[in-house]
Amino acid sequence: MSKIHFNEHQRKLLEMNPNVTSVSDRAIQYSSAFKIRAVKDNRAGKGPTQIFIENGFDIEMIGKDRVRSALNSWRKTFQTYGEDGFLEERRGKGSAGRPSTKNLSAEKKLERAEARIKYLEAENELFKKARGTRKEGDETQVAAHEKYEVIYEVIRKHELQNCVSALCEEANVSRSGYYDWLQNLEKHVIRENNDYEDYLFLKCIYDAFKGKIGYRRLYMKVCELLETPMNPKKIRRLMCKYNFFAKVRRANPYKNIAKATQEHKTLPNILKREFSQDEPGKVLLTDITYFKYHGRTAYLSCVKDVATREILAYELSSTLKMSIVYKTLSKLSDKLAGIIHPEAMIHSDQGFHYTHPEFQKRVRQMKLKQSMSRRGNCLDNAPMESFFGHMKDELDYIEAKTFGELKQMIDQYMIYYNESRRQWNLKKMTPIEYRSHLIAA
Structure with a gap:
């Protein structure tokens, strides 16, 4: 899964794209028509980045790795199932079948089937976000507030009703804790918006240096521009959150120089890595x-x-x-x-x-x-x-x-x-x- 997180503003921008059905903080659900069209365009010779740009996506926002990964997955689905693979629900164990309730009317069966699909999607989303981010063997616990965010996004995305208790139980958090967090949701939104504004400010400085600047120099530059500078820890957090880092150099092989002759003389290492000096010129x-x-x-x-x-x-x-x-x-x-x-x-x-x-x-x-x-x-x-x-x-x-x-x-x-x-x-x-x-x- 991509490490890029979408804030509220970015989610709204993505949801305005007609090729998107829904957006959460870490995932984008695309329309079936767009998936089919993207695969066909790719087979015609267009690259993943070109396809997404032509369909109105901001590649810098969603990330090139996400674009390539999505198109690879769609190609495999298309090759195995054809266009029907994007038009039919294939999630969940045994989802090819439906509950066998002979005594129910056809309308009731359809309603129950749709409810089951929504629940399975919500469950998969919860497992993927709240539990699936850990590496195998890593027992690090996901923070409670992160689980509350997942539950809120799942309910909002699928328009589920009366499912709070079930989702809280799956996430191993209390129902009362979720509602306490929900009451403070406005504060979370304000913080998210503030983070995004600070990110835009830092990104302007970052772009001015063509990405060749780390968080320490960013902090010093901010100190020059603002009377009340940001905490350097906040700058590091925003750089990780919005996925922009200093461009790291790669080692280049040093040019071979002619070997010394016999009369050339090497000398001992007097300095011995004592680089901490406080006297200029020494x-x-x-x-x-x-x-x-x-x-x-x-x-x-x-x-x-x-x-x-x-x-x-x-x-x-x-x-x-x-x-x-x-x-x-x-x-x-x-x-x-x-x-x-x-x-x-x-x-x-x-x-x-x-x-x-x-x-x-x-x-x-x-x-x-x-x-x-x-x-x-x-x-x-x-x-x-x-x-x-x-x-x-x-x-x-x-x-x-x-x-x-x-x-x-x-x-x-x-x-x-x-x-x-x-x-x-x-x-x-x-x-x-x-x-x-x-x-x-």
């Missing part, structure tokens, strides 16, 4: 990453301050020649302006550039100690790897057509990252603001 990290754009590859060398997370120096190059790290060191020297922390060190991996004798010589001339990660252990330089990952998530570098366009994008991102991008673990400050905070402290 621990610096450096690394190189790559960007593939318009059939070409560019390389970015960066130096990051562990304490403030500020990018102090960077160099973009179309090649992996040693000049990329030499220029980075030169820019770092200009940035520090001769103010070197007495215990300053620069940490890197054991790449070709950092084991090169000339690079190590220039590091010593800057009065910096040099530290290196253990071979094949990227976690020893985790903050630098994390920065590159977030940068690639948030930067649309693939759209760059020339090296100049890519450089302009990266220059703008570095300004944004250092001066505007607030970070949760920096007391919700930007790197430059946090640097001033540490110096003042």
Whole structure:
């Protein structure tokens, strides 16, 4: 079953579609005519998404997985039973037959049969929602208020009368508890509407960042826009409820770099993952990453301050020649302006550039100690790897057509990252603001 929940507003919108017979908080019942038409359109070559859009459905609201799953089920039904499979009721054990009551009139038999069908549908709905959400072997109990919601939806959907006691008994809740909950239904509706309004507000921010934003940064952005911000727990709840999450990056294989020669020298890991620093300029990290754009590859060398997370120096190059790290060191020297922390060190991996004798010589001339990660252990330089990952998530570098366009994008991102991008673990400050905070402290 889909994890998407429909609120009252969304249910009303869906019920306005002529192809829908009824909607609950987690399920949509479609008309038989639409199911038959959808299967035929699919056989003619149309995809599930196209079929639903052409029939007036909002795919973002109902979810692509629900659309594909529904059409797969309808194809199987059509293949087995034909069009009659959508026009006849086939639910419930032994539903092909009807109660054998010879002494009842035909009208009475029909009435009882219809009542039985409605009850079986209500029972199936109750089991599916109140009990069927648990995994096999999971004994977690469904909350009472969730069961009350299920009962209310089932009664409203099927227009059942005098069935409250039976449904409460099936759900293992008290009848009096259900009526107490019903009296507070207006409060539930108000909360649901408030949730939907807050969701629309958060979704605007989420879309502005093209989905590349998590709940922490959403919270910090809301704090900038509202005098009374939302609780971060509420933001997480709404993101789960309405199914919008930060787009997670996938690991990319790192480009192989030439192996070091005999005269290249590796150095011990002095840093030892001590990334919690409170003195700017004491621990610096450096690394190189790559960007593939318009059939070409560019390389970015960066130096990051562990304490403030500020990018102090960077160099973009179309090649992996040693000049990329030499220029980075030169820019770092200009940035520090001769103010070197007495215990300053620069940490890197054991790449070709950092084991090169000339690079190590220039590091010593800057009065910096040099530290290196253990071979094949990227976690020893985790903050630098994390920065590159977030940068690639948030930067649309693939759209760059020339090296100049890519450089302009990266220059703008570095300004944004250092001066505007607030970070949760920096007391919700930007790197430059946090640097001033540490110096003042």
